[in-house]
Amino acid sequence: MKVLGLITEYNPFHNGHKYHLKESIKKTNASHTIAVMSGNFLQRGEPSLTNKWIRAEIAIKEGVDLIIELPTIYACNSAEFFAYGGISLLNHLGIVDTISFGSEIGHISPLKKIAEILVKEPKEYQSYLKEFLSEGISFPRAREKALGKYCSDESLEKVLHSPNNILGIEYMKALIKCNSKITPYTLTRIKAPYDSTDILSNICSATAIRSYLAQDDYNIDTLKKVIPKNSFSVFQKSIKNGVAPIYYNSFEKILLYKLRTLSKAELRKVLDVNEGLENRIKEMAVKATDLQSLLQSLKTKRYTFTRLQRIFAHILLGITKEHILMFNRHGGSQYARLLAFSTRGTELLKRLKKSSKIPILTNINKQILNDPISKEMLYFDILATDIYNLAYPNNNARKGGSDYYHQPYFLR
DSSP states (O other): OOEEEEEEOOTTOOHHHHHHHHHHHHHHTOSEEEEEEEOSBOTTSOBOSSOHHHHHHHHHHTTOSEEEEEOHHHHSSOHHHHHHHHHHHHHHHSOOOEEEEEESSOOHHHHHHHHHHHHHOOHHHHHHHHHHHTTTOOHHHHHHHHHHHHHTOHHHHHHTTSHHHHHHHHHHHHHHHTTOOOEEEEEEOOSSOTTOOOOOSSOOOHHHHHHHHTSTTOOGGGGGGTSOHHHHHHHHHHHHTTOOOOOGGGGHHHHHHHHHHSOHHHHHTSTTOOTTHHHHHHHHHHHOSSHHHHHHHHOOSSSOHHHHHHHHHHHHHTOOHHHHHHHHHTTSOOOEEEEEEEHHHHHHHHHHHHHOSSOEESOTTTOOOOSHHHHHHHHHHHHHHHHHHTTOSSGGGOOSOHHHHOOOEEEO
16 A cells, blocks of 8 residues: 545535546555645635535545645645645555645755755754845745755745745655655646636636636536536536635625734734734724725735734634744644544544544544643634534535534445
């Protein structure tokens, strides 16, 4: 058995994901696949279009053998924490041989070289970073310039211009930090950039699909050319049942309420809220009538839309800086919660019972986590689902507690 690990969002699963899955299996010569997938809130701070159970079912029907939920604390976070959560989980399982991810560059060597510098942080590099940060530019841009200057290599600096390269570097950093024996592979992303908003051919970005669905006059059948048949059928059904699509603006009133009622001291506890941002949030939240105008009023070079969206998601879920630091101190993901599996996935589950360093959760009603750190991490997963459910178009689907009665999807 040779096991391939994937860290995914599948929001939604499209032809590009199908291509990556098939090519990754071929490149790594894997016999089985495990995907660590984000739950109901994602890396950019946004809710998923469809809930985690629907997305897990789709992924299994498209060929993944086992789907494990990436804890919310990591799924809805920066590239660094997202990658660490995913890699630490795969590493804890004890059976994963390889991981594969998409990147713009398509080669591991430069990603590894950059990762080693960023993990070791030589004094000279640190000095350049402080220099560029003092100019008031964003951290990502300052890091790019510092790296280029430290290496005297503009080509390495340019690697950091592309979002999937950045995420790939974070995967490499996490592998180093975890002292992992998992072998990394990368595939060049084909055709559509991750943030492209055009549906032009049979392969497009997930962003393009989400943007299309946000239009009032969208035609679901248009997506048949960019979403695999099995995925399209399940996705279409979720829309008919009134549990999709879910958007960031679905939480507009709840978020504005939270922002107006939390104190400045409480806001300061949230990751990335510093440099007096809490004062601006309090001031502008009172004036804003919608989320988009609020985001626009707070956006700066350092505080991008994505960074602000994550901050707001953390506020919505009650996630603080201390929570994230605490979980990291305890080695990342504390359990592996099963969302879906196939017949081949049962073979993986048998091995996991013997090899995994963390609990494998298949039924949270029966399996009790004794460790308080694990309990708190799971608490945020359950809370995220309960809050997410409030945004369903179908009023009857908005009940809480669905994490307790949803059983993992099994494809025979």
